[in-house]
Amino acid sequence: MADIFTTIYHWLFNLITGLGASEGLATGIIQFLGAFAIANFALLILVFNIWFERKVIARMQDRIGPNRVGPWGIFQTVADLAKLLSKEIIIPDGADLIPFMFAPVLAVGSVILIWAVVPFAKSAIGTDVSIGALYFVAAGSLGIMAILLAGWSSNNKYALLGAFRAVAMLVSYEVPIILTLLIPVLLTGSMRMNSIVDAQRIWYFFGVPLAAIIFWIGSVAEVGRTPFDLLEAESEIVAGYHIEYSGFAFAMFYAAEWAHGFAICALMATLFFGGWRGPGVDQFPTLGAFYFITKTFLIYFFQTWTRATLPRVRIDQVMNFCWKFLVPLSLLLLILTVVVDKVVALSGAIPAYLSTQSFAAMLPRTIVLLTVNLVVGGAALLWIARAGRVERERRAVQMAAIESGAAQQAGK
């Protein structure tokens, strides 16, 4: 049964070839239109997302949130956009003009590039390249260059300090992201996004929840949202790397951050929550887009929830948490997953690459992997609890020493 995306494709193809264009040209035009549509979707959905997030956070914090412009304040973002568009872009003295203006473009571009490999439905994917997962990491790494450019070209020491801090953090958190991204890739045996989705008769989240959680923590840090919003620490480095940007140039950094926040939700849905998979999707492929968007928004709600709930952490805690906890844990998890998966396959219980074909065949493998994940995750939690207790005792001893010293001073 043909789905709506294939139908639209054929309709457009016939329309353009009917106008006298060659088949190659028609394909090119449709590809351009598809890229145009996906890029605009990625940016225009922000108008809704920003309102959504402000409203949700307001309700969680017992406030009302935007409520003036339109019903439930839904046009608040439109008004904000008009304001930002009409503001002047101030270029500081001594700024390096070309990198200064190019940095926001690169920041937005690197995020929009991610959407090229996000499968909305089986036939609705920008380009199903054989290296989809790797492409996502490569596109994300361009954003680091944008931050560095912005920080340096602003000719402002706070911007440069903010850029260094941001780059250190982003480069660090790429390590656990890549290591946990490898797990769905090796369970599928392919880096192709559609294959990864197709293989999830049981969501990978149920097989490797720990990998999903580490990937999620790393992604949130990569976007720089609370609790990892140290890219713009008002108390320490003023606004961070984009301190000198105003008007629409600032709006582009803002848009890049929010679009990235939404893009990681889409990737999370794709890699660990079965993407467009859902009941009845094999008969009616169009349903896939509905499932995908629903999952993405549920994860986005979860992200907003985290943001409204958790306090932010210090920069040294952020770096320690990454290098001393997440990286060893994800390395261990990766090696264990490889070994266990191979042992299960070699023991003959389930042939590894056939085990993704049906729900029943995938079940034993999922249970084995889930057990491994629970054991590792439980051990990691115990380790954290112990580290916390040791730290608290150390602090208590320090405080006691200080207090007894103060008492002696007072006694003299």
Added chain:
Amino acid sequence: MQITPVTVTFAIMSIFALGGGLGVVVNRNLVHAALFLVLSLFGIAGLFILLEAPFLAAVQILVYVGAISVLITITIMVTRRIMGIRESVNRQWPVAAVVAVLAFATLGFVIVSQFAGETPVSDVPPESVAQLGAQLVSSQAFLLPFELASVLLLAALIGAIVVARD
């Protein structure tokens, strides 16, 4: 020569690669030179895509643009008084130019004498990434160089930690 999308893309990517390389050499401002290096590496990634080697293209972006260029740029930025240099620091550029031309001529001669007039060897296999992965761990192919490179990187990693702890 026929103008197709492939030749147009090849031209654009070559301009990126060669123009970026030229920019690296002639720029006095080191940060600008580093940015031109990024442009040049980006052009090479584009050429990899044209050669139907998407894995190499993605790794090119990830490793060279995302990591090595960032490292170079940060090194330049934190090195004191290296940013303000406007005049050349030494007069050895003619020697360097001669060496560069000689290296270019040698490489060009080898490439032309080896590959001139050859038609494409074979079609790109559909699952080239999987084959690449299998070759990297196959004892008949690249297992030894692959493992040696890993050991080298591990040694560099440990060395960096030792230097940092001193």
